[in-house]
Amino acid sequence: MRGLEQLLAEHPFFEGMRGGDLELIAGCARNARFEAGEYLFREGEPADHFFLLRSGLVSVEVHDPARGRITVLSAGAGEVLGFSWLMPPYHWVFDARAMELTRSVVFDGACLREKCEGDPRLGYDLLKRVTGVMMRRLEAASVQLLDVYGGAAAS
Amino acid sequence: MSESPGAGPAVDGAPGPMRTRVYAVRRTRRETPDVLTLELEPGVDGEIEASAPGQFNMLYAFGVGEVPISVSGDPGGSGRLVHTIRAVGATTRALCDLRRGDPVGVRGPYGSSWPVTEAEGRDVLVVAGGIGLAPLRSAFARILARRDRYGRVSLLYGARSPRDVVFEEDLRRWRSRFDVEVEITVDHAVGPWRGHVGVVTTLLDYAPVEPDDCVAMLCGPEIMMRHVARDLGRRGVDDDRIHVSLERAMECGVGLCGHCQLGGELVCRDGPVFRWDRVEPLLGVPEL
Numbered sequence: 402m403r404g405l406e407q408l409l410a411e412h413p414f415f416e417g418m419r420g421g422d423l424e425l426i427a428g429c430a431r432n433a434r435f436e437a438g439e440y441l442f443r444e445g446e447p448a449d450h451f452f453l454l455r456s457g458l459v460s461v462e463v464h465d466p467a468r469g470r471i472t473v474l475s476a477g478a479g480e481v482l483g484f485s486w487l488m489p490p491y492h493w494v495f496d497a498r499a500m501e502l503t504r505s506v507v508f509d510g511a512c513l514r515e516k517c518e519g520d521p522r523l524g525y526d527l528l529k530r531v532t533g534v535m536m537r538r539l540e541a542a543s544v545q546l547l548d549v550y551g552g553a554a555a556s
Numbered sequence: 557m558s559e560s561p562g563a564g565p566a567v568d569g570a571p572g573p574m575r576t577r578v579y580a581v582r583r584t585r586r587e588t589p590d591v592l593t594l595e596l597e598p599g600v601d602g603e604i605e606a607s608a609p610g611q612f613n614m615l616y617a618f619g620v621g622e623v624p625i626s627v628s629g630d631p632g633g634s635g636r637l638v639h640t641i642r643a644v645g646a647t648t649r650a651l652c653d654l655r656r657g658d659p660v661g662v663r664g665p666y667g668s669s670w671p672v673t674e675a676e677g678r679d680v681l682v683v684a685g686g687i688g689l690a691p692l693r694s695a696f697a698r699i700l701a702r703r704d705r706y707g708r709v710s711l712l713y714g715a716r717s718p719r720d721v722v723f724e725e726d727l728r729r730w731r732s733r734f735d736v737e738v739e740i741t742v743d744h745a746v747g748p749w750r751g752h753v754g755v756v757t758t759l760l761d762y763a764p765v766e767p768d769d770c771v772a773m774l775c776g777p778e779i780m781m782r783h784v785a786r787d788l789g790r791r792g793v794d795d796d797r798i799h800v801s802l803e804r805a806m807e808c809g810v811g812l813c814g815h816c817q818l819g820g821e822l823v824c825r826d827g828p829v830f831r832w833d834r835v836e837p838l839l840g841v842p843e844l
Contacts, residue, residue: 458751458752460753469747471745471746472744474753474754475741475752500750500751541754544755548716548743549685549776549780550685550715550720550743550776
């Protein structure tokens with residue numbers, strides 16, 4: 402059975418991170434498993450976790466009284482989920498629900514913040530990784546907003 | 557693709573590839589509310605030459621106009637043609653209104669094709685968006701028909717919403733195979749959709765291809781292809797192994813009228829399938 406530190410080292414999000422740093426943050430992590438339909442977090446609840454997805458598929462959703470459940474994006478193996486633990490007021494702004502059996506490493510957000518405050522080099526490293534994901538998501542969201550398939554697509 | 561209204565081309569008397577032949581609609585299949593697949597069979601004046609995956613024909617809706625449409629299927633040497641059309645203008649709407657037995661003018665085939673043979677021995681990554689799956693459909697089918705000649709094969713497909721997914725039957729069949737990776741995503745999902753949601757670039761992580769030994773074929777809206785090509789470059793795929801299918805205002809189909817000019821390229825003659833390194837600098841120029 403692989404330990405948490407090894408699981409972290411194998412995940413693309415932590416690719417190239419120093420062994421000592423992985424050991425340090427592994428202290429904030431635990432394994433978790435979510436059955437299909439189970440929520441990882443719900444809108445408005447305290448955002449105190451950060452999810453490293455190892456397998457499965459999670460949909461990030463918002464509920465609209467008129468249209469029902471709307472999926473904003475989905476995330477699967479090799480991706481990370483949830484950034485609201487990083488900035489006040491630490492509340493989730495979407496729902497996240499497992500679409501199939503999903504295995505994840507879950508970090509305690511407060512613990513991670515504490516490690517980062519105590520070791521700014523580690524904090525900067527982690528922030529750069531989070532920013533990279535945020536940039537890709539922002540780029541993807543911008544393309545989604547363009548609705549490129551809505552007009553005259555290739556015939 | 558663009559549409560040219562007017563009296564239409566001469567049916568008889570034109571030489572070789574400029575000659576329009578009359579086909580008849582044999583079968584239609586509704587893919588989505590605004591996308592229709594037509595199967596055409598040749599009439600008494602014979603058939604056009606066989607096409608290669610990625611090429612296009614000019615389809616003439618009699619009395620309405622002519623429009624370039626990619627070949628979207630290969631009915632197996634029967635002389636029949638398969639075209640998938642999205643109703644976006646007068647001519648494509650007229651084509652989408654056709655019924656069994658109705659006549660259609662056809663000339664072609666024109667343009668370049670997907671590097672299906674050149675990709676043999678390598679991994680293949682096919683990325684399609686929206687109705688952009690149509691020009692890639694016959695290329696992908698041909699690759700699967702000779703599956704042992706290729707390395708790992710992946711198809712990534714993005715659509716606007718679940719109801720806009722085209723060729724659902726093909727996708728279902730391809731997904732059931734163990735020797736090919738097929739992933740589908742939609743930009744927006746309301747309701748019971750249980751698959752990926754997000755732009756098609758987010759699926760690149762799921763394609764088990766080797767960046768330094770893969771050939772990529774992309775077709776869809778130009779913005780989508782630019783983002784996918786850029787992302788593939790970041791992952792180590794060389795620009796000369798990325799191929800894209802472009803659409804411009806193609807009218808003559810043989811490089812005479814110049815309507816589809818893109819810098820020094822004529823999309824109807826030199827394309828529509830281009831190597832990315834050849835067209836990437838041109839796509840960033842708004843004046844073109």
